Amino acid sequence: MTQNRRHGPRLTALAESLPASVPFVGPEAQERIQGFEFKARLGANENVFGPSPKAIDAMERAARDIWMYGDPESHDLRHALAAHHGVNPENIMVGEGIDGLLGYLARLTVGPGDTVVTSDGAYPTFNYHVAGFGGVLEKLPYRDDREDLPALLARAAEVDAKLVYFANPDNPMGSWLTGAEIEAALDDIPDGTVLILDEAYVEFAPLGTAPQIDIDDPRVIRMRTFSKAYGMAGARVGYAMAAEPLITAFNKIRNHFGMNRAAQAGALAALADQQYLAENIARVAAAREQINRIAAENGLTALPSATNFVAIDCGGDETLAKAVLDALVARGIFVRMPFAAPGNRCIRLSCGPDRDLALFASALPGVLQAARG
């Protein structure tokens, strides 16, 4: 066969300009590079306690029916979520994790040159999606280790932002605003700006952390997930809640048959088992306390957290935190650290069972000595 040297694909100018980047290198890739497996997997904001046994049962049963496509409307899950939240099914969009939904939302609203506001050091995958559609990111610093919602909204007004990203509780710091603080800021959302309220971790947070917002308010879209408190990160099930016109708009562009059928069934069963959810949240809270104790025993400060992870201030700068992280990883304990100052003085550790935290506790003194030396 003749193989002429033709120039092949013509990417769009935007696609051509993008790096072939990865928001995060996965732990499996790290394991392959380093040549050994992690003994404790506490770096990817996963919920090591896992999902309800009823969710596992549902996924196992669904595995036998996997020859069928999932329901493209995620009807049953959407209706169950609507009942759970006291909204209409038309206010809920189920998608391939919050990551998938953030990508769709960026595609719907962000074109080349459009401005989007977020915090410097907040969720990189959101930034990846915005950049992927040609958006221009305005990044504001954290204030007191918290995302600075009033400043984000003020900047959004200045730059006529299409979107403002605000995670509550925050990742990677674990900090949070109260629902009342958020409610008080809502009237400062500029005309034509949508506030993305990423509540991936909100089930772990104190009561009152989730603001009361009229579901028909066109200025806000809330993101929730089964990846964190429900312990099903590998299933890829997230959902957005918003006024019906914005939810409907996802149907213009989403991958309608993109949901895994077993994941739909698992999420439905997980949602129905609120008893397990409550127990899981209690386990996470106890692990958080345990991490606090381990940090204190080593002279470090664990930051207050409303999530299933804890940022531990290593007491120095980014270089020291990175040395602590590297030493932990070398001992088989997978953790990560915030990307930007001032958070990057910290390492970030997920809550896990006693076994995992004992490994961390036993490694930490030597790790700190190595990192400081």
Place this chain on the structure above:
Amino acid sequence: MTQNRRHGPRLTALAESLPASVPFVGPEAQERIQGFEFKARLGANENVFGPSPKAIDAMERAARDIWMYGDPESHDLRHALAAHHGVNPENIMVGEGIDGLLGYLARLTVGPGDTVVTSDGAYPTFNYHVAGFGGVLEKLPYRDDREDLPALLARAAEVDAKLVYFANPDNPMGSWLTGAEIEAALDDIPDGTVLILDEAYVEFAPLGTAPQIDIDDPRVIRMRTFSKAYGMAGARVGYAMAAEPLITAFNKIRNHFGMNRAAQAGALAALADQQYLAENIARVAAAREQINRIAAENGLTALPSATNFVAIDCGGDETLAKAVLDALVARGIFVRMPFAAPGNRCIRLSCGPDRDLALFASALPGVLQAARG
């Protein structure tokens, strides 16, 4: 809380212009509307015979580990696929079904006003993605119930197409070109055009249907899936094979953590069980013969098929075929029909076990009488 009447989200002009459409209404939605469940589910091009028991086992095991995100690189699956196809892992991109991969490819290459060539009546989800990025579709008629590859490529040259879509075997007609016919056409791919060779059904086709194409040829991208011959439609695992630069480009935009972890494990196990695959293909071939017989017994012509479905010529026009389809659906037998002439003189039926085909056989005489009457 004050609820000012603000104008809410500002969609991009492109998003604003798109309909909130669905490429296909799912069978579950049909069941909800009609108020009863289908007795035979033969309309969605699913593989009713299902996946290897080893794949089901792997998904069940993975359900217990679902608290972990899947490997964003799909490393193990990608390497196994590379070995299976005799290419490098860098030539393979795993994604959320071919649907997901077609969406990414459209995003990479198609901007507003860019032209894309396909056949009138070919895969609607591809068209949906192209339109979703502002592309302009040129649709050519089928010739002798086959996609007309030479005509598609000639038109691509005329309109300077970014992409040409060509499914082999074809959906919805089940027709195919030989690998040699495709190889002979390759040199007519215009400069700067990429031929998408959608081989979703190729494992069902006669040996020699898959063309020999140098994996480094920059003019072609091949799409394969675990949804059809491997019987795992609900898992959402597809893969693209192409020259490394195009494969790498997917990393610019894809949802890196979008793959379901259990689906990755299931696909890996399914790929390893080629014995089951061969048996499944034999079962499909037998069912195809059975469908041919049922059609003949009713005076209808089943079109030759290299897939796991059969288009049955109802012997009249679109109206008659639609009446046949409606009468089958009313009797609890889910089938679909091609969207465009001349295919829309047919209904399209998936291969299934004897139980399902017996239901079809027993319903068909009455259905035809009703449709003709």
